[in-house]
Amino acid sequence: MGAMTSSVAAKFAFFPPDPPSYRLMVEKGTRKLRMTEVVDKENVDVLRLKTKRGTEIVAMYVKHQAAKLTLLYSHGNAADIGQMYDLFYEISIILQVNLMGYDYSGYGRSTGKASEENTYADIEAVYECLRETYGAKEEDIVLYGQSVGSGPTLELASQSHMSRLRAVILHSPILSGLRVMYPVKRTYWFDIYKNIDKIPLVRCPVLVIHGTEDEVVDCSHGKQLWELSKEKYEPLWIDGGNHCDLELYPEYIKHLKSFILAIEKRFDDMMRSAVLRNINSGDYAVRTGHGGEAPGLGDDEGNNELSCIKGMLPVCTYDPGYRSQTDVKPVPLSMANGGTIKERGNTSGVLIQPF
Numbered sequence: 001m002g003a004m005t006s007s008v009a010a011k012f013a014f015f016p017p018d019p020p021s022y023r024l025m026v027e028k029g030t031r032k033l034r035m036t037e038v039v040d041k042e043n044v045d046v047l048r049l050k051t052k053r054g055t056e057i058v059a060m061y062v063k064h065q066a067a068k069l070t071l072l073y074s075h076g077n078a079a080d081i082g083q084m085y086d087l088f089y090e091i092s093i094i095l096q097v098n099l100m101g102y103d104y105s106g107y108g109r110s111t112g113k114a115s116e117e118n119t120y121a122d123i124e125a126v127y128e129c130l131r132e133t134y135g136a137k138e139e140d141i142v143l144y145g146q147s148v149g150s151g152p153t154l155e156l157a158s159q160s161h162m163s164r165l166r167a168v169i170l171h172s173p174i175l176s177g178l179r180v181m182y183p184v185k186r187t188y189w190f191d192i193y194k195n196i197d198k199i200p201l202v203r204c205p206v207l208v209i210h211g212t213e214d215e216v217v218d219c220s221h222g223k224q225l226w227e228l229s230k231e232k233y234e235p236l237w238i239d240g241g242n243h244c245d246l247e248l249y250p251e252y253i254k255h256l257k258s259f260i261l262a263i264e265k266r267f268d269d270m271m272r273s274a275v276l277r278n279i280n281s282g283d284y285a286v287r288t289g290h291g292g293e294a295p296g297l298g299d300d301e302g303n304n305e306l307s308c309i310k311g312m313l314p315v316c317t318y319d320p321g322y323r324s325q326t327d328v329k330p331v332p333l334s335m336a337n338g339g340t341i342k343e344r345g346n347t348s349g350v351l352i353q354p355f
Helices: 002-013 081-095 116-132 147-157 177-181 195-201 219-228 250-278
Strands: 024-026 033-035 044-050 056-062 070-074 098-102 141-146 167-171 206-211 236-238
Touching: 033 044, 033 081, 044 116, 056 081, 056 116, 070 081, 070 116, 070 147, 081 098, 081 250, 098 116, 116 147, 141 147, 147 167, 147 195, 167 250, 195 219, 206 219, 206 250, 219 236, 236 250
Parallel strands: 070 098, 070 141, 141 167, 167 206, 206 236
Antiparallel strands: 024 033, 044 056, 056 098
């Protein structure tokens, strides 16, 4: 019974396009990997990634010059990244984010066979690529899971070491594979993608988007996952939306934009609060960069000469335009060379740093 039901659930889960919607070619001269059957666009890298389960998956990375965040997008069960190519590119432009999409094992030109465990290894390989190849920090990554893609998304997001993840977006998500087919009230060992049990372990903001007329995965799946989320963001229930058409509704991209702006502002506000809170805890020195634009510091006239203040200053390294943050640690007064701020108009991109 268990093996049979698991097989049925797995059969429901995976419908890779056959044949795949794209092919791969190596560009002469540059030796760059390219996707055929799509309109080639700027700032797109095509990659082959090895997984710990021995398969080789295909991924695409869309770079946006003004991006603060990176979306790791796990697509639905009946698409490949050739079909998602234009949408990925448009999302990157409209939301001003980097975006990494990938094909599961057995999808597109990825090797191997689609399975629950393989998709977990697939998303892990993509996440490590973002960290190691593109230098993305955990706190600047947003996991996006569509339909079955909610499975690998929540598997990764629920891991204990993922405590600094920026956010999770669930698009027409499933409670579990078995629950899509049968209204079971408990989780069975042979079920797949047990999202219902993993969502309470996610420690970052969660946005859920679902169509009210979804004929594949009932909207109740999204609503229950939202209810079980620890850190809820205002959900989007698209009136009349089905399973595969939510991107066509104007409120879809509008709500996504609002969410991205909200989590960016939330992080900025947290950094400002950390600075202001720690300033009152002891004698420390501060140095700001161009115009004193570090969160909560400096004056309205752009004066970045500040003498020693009471408090502990987090050392925050920013890229130009205040894009990202790294570690936080105190800068003791003894390091302040008498407490005088030495540099004016620093344009190196470092707004606060030890000295």
